[in-house]
Amino acid sequence: MPLRIGPLTIDSPLAQAALSGYSDGPMRLLARRFGAKYALAEVLIDRFAVESQSTNFIRRHLQIADEDHPIGGQLMGTDPAQFQFAAQRLVQAGFDIIDINFGCPVKSAIGGCRGGYHLGQPEAALEIVSRVRDSVPAHIPVTVKMRRGIDDTAESRDRTLTILQGAFNRGVAAVTLHGRTVEQKYVGPSRWSFLREAKVRFPQHTILGSGDLFTADDCVRMLSETGVDGVSIARGAIGNPWIFSCAQALLNGETHPAPPGLLEQGEVIRKHVQLAHETYGDAACVPRLRKHLVKYARLHPNHAEVRNTFAMAGSVSDIELLLMKFYNDDRAGVWPVQESAMSCENG
Numbered sequence: 014m015p016l017r018i019g020p021l022t023i024d025s026p027l028a029q030a031a032l033s034g035y036s037d038g039p040m041r042l043l044a045r046r047f048g049a050k051y052a053l054a055e056v057l058i059d060r061f062a063v064e065s066q067s068t069n070f071i072r073r074h075l076q077i078a079d080e081d082h083p084i085g086g087q088l089m090g091t092d093p094a095q096f097q098f099a100a101q102r103l104v105q106a107g108f109d110i111i112d113i114n115f116g117c118p119v120k121s122a123i124g125g126c127r128g129g130y131h132l133g134q135p136e137a138a139l140e141i142v143s144r145v146r147d148s149v150p151a152h153i154p155v156t157v158k159m160r161r162g163i164d165d166t167a168e169s170r171d172r173t174l175t176i177l178q179g180a181f182n183r184g185v186a187a188v189t190l191h192g193r194t195v196e197q198k199y200v201g202p203s204r205w206s207f208l209r210e211a212k213v214r215f216p217q218h219t220i221l222g223s224g225d226l227f228t229a230d231d232c233v234r235m236l237s238e239t240g241v242d243g244v245s246i247a248r249g250a251i252g253n254p255w256i257f258s259c260a261q262a263l264l265n266g267e268t269h270p271a272p273p274g275l276l277e278q279g280e281v282i283r284k285h286v287q288l289a290h291e292t293y294g295d296a297a298c299v300p301r302l303r304k305h306l307v308k309y310a311r312l313h314p315n316h317a318e319v320r321n322t323f324a325m326a327g328s329v330s331d332i333e334l335l336l337m338k339f340y341n342d343d344r345a346g347v348w349p350v351q352e353s354a355m356s357c358e359n360g
Contacts, residue, residue, distance in 0.1 A: 014236075014264060016051065016243040017219055018110060019154030019186035021083055025050040026236060026243035026264075027257050030189075030223060031087040031112065031158070035251055037073060039288035040305065041081055043281065044250060048257035051083055053245075056114050058127070059090030062099035072292060075106040083109035087158065089117060091126045093140045097148035104149050110186075111149055113141060115159040115176070118195040129195035133163050135172050139179040146184045154186035158223075158245075161207040164196040177211065187219035189245045208239040221245045228348065229259035229269070236264075252308025253349060254281065272312060272346035279340030282309050286332055295329055302332065311349030313339060 016023040029036060029044040029052035041052040057074060065071075077084055086108035088099050100111045115138055117128025131138040146155045157180050162169035177188060190211055192203030203224025212220050222241040226232050227249040235244050250256050259270050273281070285305060289298040303326060310320035319339050326332045 016221075018051075018083075018156065020152055021109065021154060023050045023083065023243075025257075025261060026221075027232060027260055028221060028243055028245045029053065029250055029257075030245040030247035031056050031085070031114070032247055032251070034301075034304070037301070038076060038078060038081065038292055039285055040251075041084070042078060042288055043254045043285055044257060045080055047254040048261045049246075049250075049254075051085070051243075052081065053085035053087050053110075053112055054108075056087040056089050056117065057099065057103075059088050059092065059095040059099040062088060062102055063095060069297075075103075076292075077107045082107075085110040085112045085156065087112040087114050088145075089114040089122065089127045093137070093144045096141050097144040100145045100149050100155075104153055108153075110154045110156055111145060112156045112158055112189075113145060115157055116189075116191055116195070118160065118193075118198045123195070129160055129163065132159060132169070132173060132176065132195060135175045135179065138176050139183065142180050142183050142185060155184065156187045156189065157185050158189045158191070160191045160193055160195050161204060162194050164194050169194070174214070177215065181215060181218050187221060187242075189221040189223055190241075192222070192224040205235060205239050208235070208241055212240045212242075219243070223247060229256050229263055232256070232260040233263045252305055252311060255312075272348050274343040274346055275313065275340045276343045278309065278312055278346055279336050282306065282336060282340070283333075285309075286329060290329060299326065299328060299332070302326075306332065308349075312346045314344060314347055315339070316347070316349075 014026050016026045025048060027049055029041060029049040031053035033056055036055050044052055086103035088096060090096055103111055114128050115131045122128035123130045162173045190208050192205050192207055208222045219242045221243040222235045222239055223245040226244055226246045232244045246256060255273055262270050286302060289302050303324060306323035307320045310316050310323055313319045322335055
């Protein structure tokens, strides 16, 4: 079941979503190795994408490994003119797809007239789309991430559909739709019925679904129930790259895989630590790793104890000692239980 985004044909409908503070190179590379054929980097504010020149910024946001293709660069901002320069820099850095964020619901984004704020002003949103599409080479697909609306009013729904139609008319290659409103933020269920309605309305266009994809079964069910062309897995992939291989197995008609054992989990975590250390150095990598580690702990049968100890790790050496303590036998793992919403997903 390939996913087509403009001239690109991607072998799987399973994508790694953009996640602020999470979907950096190390996380993406592990997702790739478990079957995510397309991934998006962390969202960038347009101004920072244009102006930032520091080595740390480039290493974190613009450094792309050979195996990290095709990769999408996601932009969020206010000024249409700034968007076009930001998009050009991402193309120069080697991104294969430029994604525009019209979905982020967090207070700082809405207050800064960014992200989901644009769903309330279709003309401005579509001006951004036009500027980006016109500013990058024709072979680079432009895509949009958005929610089903600002709220559940009829006016909001109409604006969303106006943006969808206008974006496709302006050459957008695909749209990722999140089933929650901006007003909902990350609370309450994602309304998958809207994804199905959008796919029926725009059958010839590529639409990916997002929202409440916490398990491999969720991914397969969204594809089946809504008819979307792909799924963009966000929070469900943090500390659980196995979600991609498990979902692919189910799509291939195989039986549901068992959770990875502790030895396998330990090997994957060590690889994540190694990649982060290579990217950020010893001191800088640990704060970024801790928030991943506490999510990996969900697959451990003693998840609460492991989570709490990972949260206290102060160095790479500390992490290795914890891996030796908790991941030194091949007991069976557990699939993580869905957690309450947290504000890390972009849209």
